[in-house]
Every structure is written in C-alpha cells, then in structure tokens.
Amino acid sequence: MTVQINNISAGYTKVPILKDISAALPGGQFCALVGPNGSGKTTLMRCINAILTPFSGRILVANQDVARLSRSQTARLIGFVPQITHSVFAFTVLEMVLMGSAARLNAWSAPSRQDRSKAQAICEEIGIRHLAAQPFQQLSGGQKQLVLLARALFQETPVLLLDEPTSHLDFCNQHKMMALVRDIIKRKNATALITLHDPNLVLNYCDAALLMKEGRLISAGPIEQALSDTSLQQAFGDNIQTDTTSRGLQVIVPKNIGREKQCS
C-alpha cells in the first residue's frame, strides 16, 4: 500500500516546521526517516498519522486523503509505535497489546478468545510472553517499547509508523526488533516508516530512506542513494563517512572522534 506525501508544509503554531515535503513510500518497503534532532521527523509522522493537520499539501494512503478519514478508519490503515507511552491506568501487558484491536471492535464488544491467543502469539514472537500479566507501568523503557510494537503488530495495519522504537532497547534487542519488523513487513507486504538515529541500523535493515534537515527533505530513495556521503554530510556535517569493515560490512562512522572534530 503506497503512502504518497505531496507538498506538505506543517507546524504547531504559524511557524512552519515542515517545508514542502514530497515523497512516495512504495508498498512493501521498509523505509527509514533520518535526520538531526529537531529536523521534523516526528512532525512528519504526526502528519501521516493525521494527528497533525498540515497547513498545505496532502498525504494519501492507498489513494485516500488521511485528513478526511475518521480516527477508526485511520487506525485500520496505520499502526503507530510512539517513542514511549505512559499509561495512567494499571493495564497489563496483554491488555495493552489487545488495545490494538480497538479499531476493529465496536464500542460494546470485548476481545475474543481468538484475539487473546493471537496477542499471546505476538508477545511470544517478540519475546515478551513472560511479561503478559505484568502491569505496563512497571516495565523498563525497553520492555515498554516491545509492548508498543506488539500492540501495533496486533492492529494488523497495512502501514506501520515507528517513531524511534529502538531508543530504549539494548544492542541485541535493537537488531532483534529491526529483523522482526523487516520480516513481518516482507511477509505481509506492509509499508513501514521508521525514525532511527543509528544510520547503521538503517544500512543493515531498511530498503530506502528519507533524509531530513531543518524541515526539508535532503534526499530520498534506495539507501545507497539517500544516504550517500554527500547527503549525510549535508545533513550532519562533514565529519561523517561510509567505510567498509575487514569483514566487508558497510558502516557509517565519524571521520574523527574527539573534541576537535564533531558532527554539526
């Protein structure tokens, strides 16, 4: 399912944060959204998820303008994994995951037994089955992120937005989450957009990238093209380059590490 971003300008006050962004996310692709802090990645995600209405431009998901969809229509199309969620209520992990079915249920229905076993299967796949009965509020930041991913996967939407879902995860769980999301996207032919601060996770797992700086798109397309040294230096400063390890792995690293030469 294609996500088409057409000439989006948006912001929280009258000041535009996003400036004339256009891009297409083809169906079945795992696409990264990369850029320095404050460049507008979360703001763009909020526009795609119709939480924020752009000043101008349109976002089409499967040719439907997201600004014209109801909340439940949007929730059937787009799953969202936020940076972190604080729950005021003492929901258990399984209850949090089951909330992913809210868009499919009417106001009076409760999740079925089938829903429960499906939610448990997703928890198993993500490695959080042992936490199912625990209160969400009492989990660590990384465990919460895994639960939020499980909730979005349970929602079974053709489009998935993930806003820094790896920020609280340990090194192994970061790779596990990326591999898992990539496999699920390929299996279900879904479309995913993920914001990441580690360009090496992007290199290893994503098909394409959008690179932003100061509310504008610097480059877009397949990884090698979107994250070329020139584009990366334009976004992060000239102390960054692509290198190859002795095992032939491509990595993006600073040219110099130290006080004198830092990323901009």
Ligand SMILES: Nc1ncnc2c1ncn2[C@@H]1O[C@H](COP(=O)(O)OP(=O)(O)OP(=O)(O)O)[C@@H](O)[C@H]1O
């Ligand atoms: N709720 C808000 N109200 C007003 N301004 C906001 C709000 N949220 C974000 N901004 C501003 O919008 C700009 C872009 O923020 P955004 O969160 O989209 O960037 P980001 O690229 O996701 O950053 P980061 O990598 O640090 O998470 C920043 O200047 C920020 O101060």
